[in-house]
Amino acid sequence: MTNNNSLSQQYQFSEKKVDYFFEDFSFIEEKLQKDKTVFITDENLYAAHPEKFSGWKTIVIKAGEQFKNQRTVDSVIEQLINLHADRQTFILGIGGGVVTDIAGFVASIYMRGVKFAFAPTSILAMVDASIGGKNGIDVGVYKNLVGVIRHPEFLLYDYSFLETLPDAEWVNGFAEIIKHACIKDHEMFHFLQQHSLAKFQSSLKETASIIRKNVDIKYNIVANDELETGDRKLLNFGHTIGHAIENTSKLPHGHAISIGMLAACKISEAINDFDKEQTEKVKELLIQYELPVTFDSNKEKTWEILLHDKKKSGSNMSFIVLNKIGSASVKSIPLDQLHQIFNSI
Ligand SMILES: NC(=O)c1ccc[n+]([C@@H]2O[C@H](COP(=O)([O-])OP(=O)(O)OC[C@H]3O[C@@H](n4cnc5c(N)ncnc54)[C@H](O)[C@@H]3O)[C@@H](O)[C@H]2O)c1
Ligand SMILES: [Zn+2]
Numbered sequence: 001m002t003n004n005n006s007l008s009q010q011y012q013f014s015e016k017k018v019d020y021f022f023e024d025f026s027f028i029e030e031k032l033q034k035d036k037t038v039f040i041t042d043e044n045l046y047a048a049h050p051e052k053f054s055g056w057k058t059i060v061i062k063a064g065e066q067f068k069n070q071r072t073v074d075s076v077i078e079q080l081i082n083l084h085a086d087r088q089t090f091i092l093g094i095g096g097g098v099v100t101d102i103a104g105f106v107a108s109i110y111m112r113g114v115k116f117a118f119a120p121t122s123i124l125a126m127v128d129a130s131i132g133g134k135n136g137i138d139v140g141v142y143k144n145l146v147g148v149i150r151h152p153e154f155l156l157y158d159y160s161f162l163e164t165l166p167d168a169e170w171v172n173g174f175a176e177i178i179k180h181a182c183i184k185d186h187e188m189f190h191f192l193q194q195h196s197l198a199k200f201q202s203s204l205k206e207t208a209s210i211i212r213k214n215v216d217i218k219y220n221i222v223a224n225d226e227l228e229t230g231d232r233k234l235l236n237f238g239h240t241i242g243h244a245i246e247n248t249s250k251l252p253h254g255h256a257i258s259i260g261m262l263a264a265c266k267i268s269e270a271i272n273d274f275d276k277e278q279t280e281k282v283k284e285l286l287i288q289y290e291l292p293v294t295f296d297s298n299k300e301k302t303w304e305i306l307l308h309d310k311k312k313s314g315s316n317m318s319f320i321v322l323n324k325i326g327s328a329s330v331k332s333i334p335l336d337q338l339h340q341i342f343n344s345i
Contacts, residue, residue: 006022007021007022007023008020008021009022012223013151013223014223015133015150015151020154023157025156025158025161031156036089037056037091038085038091039056039094040058041099042064045099061076068098070137070139080110085111089114090117091115093116095122095125096124097130099125100120100129101147104116104118104135104148104150105137105147105148108150116152117155118155119161122173123172123211124169124172124173124254127214128214128218130155131155131219133150134149136148141247157211162207163204170197171252171289172252174254175238175258176257177210178192179238182322182325183235184221185217186326188213189285197289197290233320234320234329234330236320237320237328238263238264240260240306240317241263241302241306241342241345242259243257249295251292251295255291255292258291259292259294261282263342263345266344267341268322270333271319271337272321274324299343303342317335317338
């Protein structure tokens with residue numbers, strides 16, 4: 001794994017440089033002033049880590065994707081007004097991807113934009129949601145329909161937050177880590193094969209190392225393709241079918257994309273000469289990380305939703321396929337063929 005043990009690193013995006021700090025949360029005391037800062041977090045984090053919030057102005061939102069909406073944004077804005085937040089106020093979002101998305105969005109629109117930063121607390125937020133500048137909310141069934149692209153001033157990774165992360169959220173986060181391995185990093189795939197969730201959960205040092213590796217992967221993809229015309233699309237590996245499954249089944253995101261990733265491997269076999277044995281390896285790894293690989297409910301409805309996917313063009317759909325483990329590309333697949341494979345998963 002990566003040997004990078006430095007306590008900070010600067011990542012250059014086109015809009016700005018963002019500092020990533022790998023430090024204890026008390027570092028915030030040096031970086032931010034209590035009278036000019038507002039924390040935004042959710043009720044679970046607030047209950048699990050009260051000492052971190054003590055003495056700071058804090059807005060606490062309800063936990064869960066169903067609260068990542070305009071109503072919560074309105075309520076946060078009202079609370080900012082009550083706290084006399086002005087253009088000099090700094091917002092720190094402390095939480096999973098829901099909190100970082102809301103905090104980044106609110107900070108981007110409050111008084112036409114105030115400065116903000118994130119302390120991601122879930123694996124998913126650490127390796128995915130808080131990197132890349134996308135901040136937004138859901139509108140009804142439409143996920144992330146409304147939002148902005150704006151980078152935080154900095155990110156603070158305090159891995160001790162992970163001590164209270166529920167098991168199910170470790171599984172969700174590792175689904176994205178396996179995705180990164182499949183599309184970009186054969187070596188990390190191998191490393192994951194030799195480990196397990198339990199091993200990572202019992203060693204924050206190993207977890208820190210794999211998180212930094214994944215920060216690098218996501219950063220490199222985003223920074224090389226900020227307009228999403230090339231490589232950034234690869235991050236959707238497993239997500240086309242995964243999102244449709246998530247929509248109809250109520251499965252957690254990680255579970256849905258796990259099924260989507262295995263389906264994408266089978267599609268890769270059919271249209272991209274992807275080796276069958278490699279599909280087996282991906283399947284074994286997903287199972288090793290406690291992720292499901294099949295589903296049988298609401299298949300027809302899921303197919304309907306998939307057909308409405310924006311990547312459809314005429315009788316074909318563009319799809320992220322693997323060339324081999326660690327390398328992916330975008331290919332077009334005829335819908336008939338996709339339907340056939342979809343029915344077999
Ligand atoms: N902006 C982006 O580029 C981007 C990318 C990927 C995902 N996302 C978004 O991220 C969200 C998913 O993120 P998530 O999986 O972190 O969800 P989340 O924020 O809902 O967190 C999952 C659950 O874990 C709890 N939690 C988080 N950290 C904890 C901790 N340290 N201790 C105890 N409980 C903790 C939360 O309270 C919540 O109940 C989705 O809304 C998704 O759209 C955004
Ligand atoms: Zn995802």
